[in-house]
Amino acid sequence: MREIVLETERKLQLIEVTDQIRDALGQENGAANGATAALIYVPHTTAGVAINERIDPELVTDLENAFQRVVGDDWEWKHEDEDGPNAPSHARASLASSPQVLIPLKDGGLALGTYQGVFFCEFDGPRTRKIYVTTLR
Amino acid sequence: MREIVLETERKLQLIEVTDQIRDALGQENGAANGATAALIYVPHTTAGVAINERIDPELVTDLENAFQRVVGDDWEWKHEDEDGPNAPSHARASLASSPQVLIPLKDGGLALGTYQGVFFCEFDGPRTRKIYVTTLR
């Protein structure tokens, strides 16, 4: 299993990490081992991962706004800990993203669609974050 | 890895593909190879996959309406490309569906619950679409 470390910059931010995942897979040497799929896993509770179009920066902004809006900061929230009252960040992590994606491998590389990129989804930044990358047979 | 090709007919449409996935798995011959799970992956950015009840057509309509409503066409969107201003379709793909499901195999078949079916989720149709099906050990 490989770890990607990244620094996020904003409260809610989508960061494309497709290239870092490809690098990690190269180190993992999955193709040589006959791997069938790559598992991308986020070990955080106010962050996640999503796959969407990697071409247009304005779409990334649109997605950030939609991921913000699907959960209201003004809903009634009780949770408050050392990170402050960040319950909406936890709710967005589950409602707008996922802790993992599993991508098939083809000819040793990610079988992503033409326009697909993998995005780390930060919902409570800025923070130092990790992504786990491993391969399955 | 097998590919299922399908033609969608409406802008937002859920299409049950459980039987096509079973056919693809039969060709993949997963059981004979000791496979443990089937990976269903959608290589598109305005489509996805979901598992829900396959019995009642009215529920499928209810789900289509809910998947539509969770993201508003009237939110502020910037993205516009050759496919037109379809940012809500991208947002729905991530918020209302997933790029993949992973289903355990039991006695060589999908270990789906009694009422579960696999649905391709079209959010920007009509289009020609693909689903990748592969097995993991």
Place this chain on the structure above:
Amino acid sequence: MREIVLETERKLQLIEVTDQIRDALGQENGAANGATAALIYVPHTTAGVAINERIDPELVTDLENAFQRVVGDDWEWKHEDEDGPNAPSHARASLASSPQVLIPLKDGGLALGTYQGVFFCEFDGPRTRKIYVTTLR
């Protein structure tokens, strides 16, 4: 493949099942078999699974309220069967949770983040429910 059986108590309820999953994995003896990841699968259409923070009970209540609110009981619904008019429960299962999570294994155990727990998400309880647990190589 192991099965966890649980009894839910409320209409919409998040129940942490991390320990039960660890027990099931111990019986599955995944580490000894060189497993790479654990697949947690829910074979129901009005329930699912999510990963979020397992520390603060108030956050669990916040998440239950958010998972309730993201889908409106007052939206127009048609579906009605022997379980009653429970279309919102089906919609919540797809919009607020997932039928499965796939968690990497490290040194024979779940590679969860420090604050992560696995939650069974009931959207149409109380009911008797199942979770399938299996390991992948």
